[in-house]
Amino acid sequence: MTHDAEPRPAVARRSQSLKGAARVPGDKSISHRSFMFGGLASGETRITGLLEGEDVMRTGAAMKAMGARIEKKGDEWIIQGVGNGCLLEPQAPLDFGNAGTGSRLTMGLVGTYDMETTFIGDASLSGRPMGRVLEPLRQMGVQVIDAAPGDRMPLTLRGPKHAAPITYRVPMASAQVKSAVLLAGLNTPGVTTVIEPVMTRDHTEKMLKGFGANLNVETGEQGVRHIFIEGQGKLSGQTIAVPGDPSSAGFPLVAALIVPGSDITIENVLMNPTRTGLLLTLQEMGGDIEVLNPRNAGGEDVADLRVRASDLKGVKVPASRAPSMIDEYPVLAVAAAFAEGETLMQGLEELRVKESDRLAAVARGLEANGIDCTEGEATLAVRGRPGGKGLGGGTVKTHLDHRIAMSFLVLGLATEKPVTIDDANMIVTSFPEFMGLMETLGADIGQPV
Ligand SMILES: O=C(O)C1=C[C@@H](OP(=O)(O)O)[C@@H](O)[C@H](O)C1
């Protein structure tokens, strides 16, 4: 998709009960890292189950521009990596489209190389703060030779002849910042240390170890993690099966809870404990979600989720849970709109710097559809109306944000009146199969008339 594609509105209408089984696409975080680490490691990496969303494809294109060979054969992606320390200077700016993860992790990956790399993206990505990654990179000797005001993209990095290892305490709960520093450490002599006061998704640590990096984690008092990575070691190609994305699973999951009579199964969902906050919260709200066939696949826990329509009640979601469900708050707010009583979500400051200001975008979208809510600085309170009577009828501004788009389409499946979103284009960044999958389950989503 080009950055200036015409907006494509969509509408969701109250649906019959959702039924059937479905598989959501591969996890986005693991897919980005599979392309990155496979492109960097020596030898061949083979990937199945990769998310072929636009964000991930941009990461693949960036790795190709820096020397990796990437092709698809049948269901498998096959990568010939360059070898750690051997990325080539890209001949043109790297365009990351809408992807925070792709751009921030790649800044870490290439920042310490003695070469120039320019990062560009769409209007949403160009508005997001990059200083959180540039700050530790500067400490390692990386020069930011050009950037838009406020350390934003477009920006150009120039690495030093020899990067300096650092010890860096991540100041906000961010797996992207943690990962960027660890990846910069890969091309730096000595040991780079990341201190993570609040644990975030650990895919970088687990996968780098799998690729052969010398990486160790010590967990101290109150769960503070010290992650040590020794630079300039060898990484070797791996075989990876990417499990289903729990963030994408959140959409059919909430839809089945709120559409009366529904009974669906979502298969092969990643159950890494750093990603299961939504599941836990929905279960606390009274959601009938059965975890079936729990198993281990390629080093990650996965399971099938059977979900039946449920009477939900409001709960208080503690701030400490935010890292394990950070991308799921928009769809949780939709579930809360049908719950008895108030749902209070706390610790939401990071939602302000996602593809949109998600806290504001969710609050405005709920209000436009008659749902009573209060937006605080870092909190959202939603007072639900079980049955959805009188709700809906609004048009939601999506602000180039895929999760806002999908969440509000889910809302419209159970409100009395239809819900329209101003643009469905961005859904392809993380869940290209969304419309088809929801339709297969029985959801009524289409073009506005
Ligand atoms: O590391 C990752 O793969 C991600 C980390 C999170 O971002 P932050 O690090 O900004 O919290 C999350 O919102 C994003 O969708 C994916």
Ligand SMILES: C=C(OP(=O)(O)O)C(=O)O
């Ligand atoms: C925040 C998200 O992604 P990113 O930061 O990679 O753009 C998301 O997918 O919800």
